[in-house]
Amino acid sequence: METSYWNRNFILILIGNALLFMVYNMQVPVLPLYGKKLGLTPGQIGIFVGAIMFAALVTRLFVPWFSERFSKKILLMVGIFLYLLAAVGYPLLGSFGLLVLLRLFNGLGHGLTTTYFATSAADELPHQKIGEGMGYFGIGTMVTASLAPLLALAVVQHYSFQAFFLTCIGILAAALVAILGTTAKPRRVQNAVKAPVFDRQFLPQCGLVFILGILMSGVMTFTPIYAQLRHLTAISGFFFVAAIAGVVIRPIVGRTFDQRGPRLILMLSTGLLLIGVILIAVVTSNWLLIIAGIFYGVADGAIYPTLQAWLFKVTTIDNRDTATGMFLNAYDLGMGLGAVSLGWLVEGVTYQGMFWVLALVSLGYIGVALRASRSTNQLD
Template identity: 30%
Template sequence: MDQTTTARAKGSRKPLWTKDFLITALANLLLFFSFQMLIPTIPIHLSQLGGNNVQVGLVIGIFTISSLLTRPFAGRALDILGRKHVLLVGLTICALTIAGYTYIAAVTLILAARFVHGIGWGLSTTSLGTVIADIIPPERRGEGMGYYGLSNTFAMAIGPLTGLWIMQSYGFSYVLLISTILAILSICSSLFIAYPKPIPPTNRAKSQRFTDRLWERSALLPSSLLLCTAICYGGIVTFITLFGHEAGIPNVGFFFFCNASMVLLVRPITGVLFDRKGPEWVLLPGAAFTITGLLLLSYANSNLSLAIAALCYGVGFGSIQPALQAWTISRAAPDRRGAANGTFFSANDLGIGLGAMVLGAIANWSGSYALMYRFSSTLIIVFLLIYGWSIWSYSLHKKAAH
């Protein structure tokens, strides 16, 4: 169904663990660690400055919106201007904004800074995803994306805990200092990447309308699948603490630790499986584990049952996301990888935002976070229906071609 099959058939495996792969993964790790340290600490800081619940919620919402709006333009800029310039601009915006939080004491100005920070985040993460797609050999794309994604997972597992510990021990100013240093180190690392030259656009790409150039149509299928899983994830990260209060589970942070541990374990395995067998061998089992994890979570009432739910969900989440990203890159033309990554990451941002809003409304209507998680599992059924339809339509097209 895509270019990975052709690449697998061509024979020799090129090296994956190159200097550029390691440096790009390091730059990504530093950026994500810097970002993850701020997720639990900025809302606390804002409330200490007198911000109300709505303003605390806007800290996440404004950031997500600006990042979402930026990604299509970031993808287009990557394909025209090249990877290096867009990445450096994005990382610089992130570093300057984080450093600027130190000197801002007004709630409204912090919210404005979060909008700017979201722009830098959209530019940086879309750029790094495109750079790593250029570096990874096509025949090892699933494996490479799986290993690359471990830098995100490690930061997600350790970054928030580190940020909270530093804030409680030394104060928020030290959180910002270390976060800024990490962002600067990410900039320094990115300077040592050997970026490929931009690929000239094809005649078809030149004739596209401006709006079509911002979005990559070949990325819409995997991005729509990602949207379904991202909505579910948005419901987890937003409401897991409130669900813990409802279910009588005191330490729901254990969910993220177990989830991240399983993601670290399965991503290298499922990446190799993607390269050798194709996306269906990863996406279908991943969907089954995701549904199981969500349903088990909805019935959890102890740390043990929460951990089992997290382990199942971690297998699904850890399998699906890198496989979809590798599939997105495989379906796109080389001169459209930036736009493809912009489309893919936009679906992720949109899904997390929708998960917070839509699933929150369902929880409010039903009066139960457990029911909300059971409802969210139906989105994975939608995932399976969309994927099943794509396989069926592809088989029909293949028969018609013969």
């Protein structure tokens, strides 16, 4: 009889991950507005927001070294503490240089937590349930992400940015408590040959998630400001319906992946992503912004977990940390480069022009996704 993966460790890891990503998603709509309030230019806002991704990328280059010397529980605790350090510093340090420095510390924590939350959850799952289990793992993230923009913008609008950062600190403390309650698994004895930080067999998934990161960075970083310039008030609703759509679609996506592999899901979801980006580019009303959020949310809720589950299907336990580090680095590199380059692009072609560029990238993404998965059918 198959043992359920719904054990204490998996549940606490899911909760800790969900709380951490709640803070991340609370910062998505607020930090650009915070930067604008401080007088930063669009290019500076892009650097401020995107710096977290570059620091996370560098951190993950040391994943094999970390895994040899520390338990995943310890690494998760350190990562959450670095998130806490940044949250304390944001309201205290107002200069551009110091904010970027704090964002880099935030990125060190982001690199550790995103890597080891995902691999810790995967370690609790039977191989034949990877798609389903990671789908439910992602639901925890999406549920809190659905609440994050509503809570974040409400706190900022009714109280202050300082109250917002205090809220982040409280949520991160709860995530730390959740991880303290887990049982650390013994570190595996490594083979004589160290696992590499780069492996060509993971390039299809990493290439696809890199492009996804560019697209997501444009939507998440600049939609709040674009909506504000268009005198729209439904930006929190946009992120809310996007997260709800992601929650609804993930169990369906997980089961479909386990049965049919990634190709069908990628074909449909990349098309929906294109529609969502076009709707943002032409948005003229709150209702149209909400509809765009639904398309964007379904696409985001389908593409990312499909690529992640596909990655775990082609890895072994020994190279899982390396694969996850590569995958998340590719995503964060896309997010970081996207935020910075698109911020500069805005200064030349306006916000609407930037979203039309993203629509062209989305169109090309459909073809790239189908090509990368063309030889992939049912995965054993």
